[in-house]
Amino acid sequence: GENVEQHPSTLSVQEGDSAVIKCTYSDSASNYFPWYKQELGKRPQLIIDIRSNVGEKKDQRIAVTLNKTAKHFSLHITETQPEDSAVYFCAARKDEKLTFGTGTRLTIIP
Amino acid sequence: DSGVTQTPKHLITATGQRVTLRCSPRSGDLSVYWYQQSLDQGLQFLIQYYNGEERAKGNILERFSAQQFPDLHSELNLSSLELGDSALYFCASSANRGTNEKLFFGSGTQLSVL
Numbered sequence: 001g002e003n004v005e006q007h008p009s010t011l012s013v014q015e016g017d018s019a020v021i022k023c024t025y026s027d028s029a030s031n032y033f034p035w036y037k038q039e040l041g042k043r044p045q046l047i048i049d050i051r052s053n054v055g056e057k058k059d060q061r062i063a064v065t066l067n068k069t070a071k072h073f074s075l076h077i078t079e080t081q082p083e084d085s086a087v088y089f090c091a092a093r094k095d096e097k098l099t100f101g102t103g104t105r106l107t108i109i110p
Numbered sequence: 111d112s113g114v115t116q117t118p119k120h121l122i123t124a125t126g127q128r129v130t131l132r133c134s135p136r137s138g139d140l141s142v143y144w145y146q147q148s149l150d151q152g153l154q155f156l157i158q159y160y161n162g163e164e165r166a167k168g169n170i171l172e173r174f175s176a177q178q179f180p181d182l183h184s185e186l187n188l189s190s191l192e193l194g195d196s197a198l199y200f201c202a203s204s205a206n207r208g209t210n211e212k213l214f215f216g217s218g219t220q221l222s223v224l
Binding site for chain 1: 211212215
C-alpha cells in the first residue's frame, strides 16, 4: 500500500518568516495530494490540494509544489502569523484510499 | 462547521465493552471515511463506504466493524474494547464524484477505555 513520510515532525519559525513542510510518497499511481490543518482540539480542515497533473498551486500565503518524478510534495507558508500554529498533515490518494503523513507541529514564535 | 455530524462527542467505557459511533455525512455526500487518531499520532485510515458499500479498508481490527445505511449515515462498532483503543475517532465525508475528492471531517468522538 501507499506510504507517506512527512518531515519535520516539529517546526518553530519566527512570525513573519516562511515555513516549509515536506512529504514523500511511495506509490507513483497516487494522483491527489491534499494538505490538512488541525488546530488543537479541532477537526482537520483542508487548506490546499494539488492533483498530479499540476506542478504548483498557490492560495494567498499558502503554496504547494509537487515533483512526480521524485515522488515528493511540499507545503510552503509565507509571512507566517500566530494563527498558523497547528498540526499540518499531508496526504496522498490512490484509488479510493487517502493515506496521511504523521503530521508536523508548527509553532509560530511571536 | 463542516456539515459532518458525529455523535457522541465523548464516550467513556470499560475494557471488554462494545460501543457504537455514529456519523452523518454532509448533505449530498456519498462517501464516508473513518479515521483513528491516537494521542500525538497521525490519522490512521480504518475504512471507507460509498453509497452503502464498503469501498476501501485500512488498518481496521477484526474487533471493529462498520456499515453505511440507506440514508447514508454510518456507524462504527468497536467491540471487546482494550485500553489501546482509546483515541479520537473521526468520520469524514466527500462527494467522491468525478474529481471531487475533498474530505470534510466531523468533530470526532473521543473514546476513553478505562
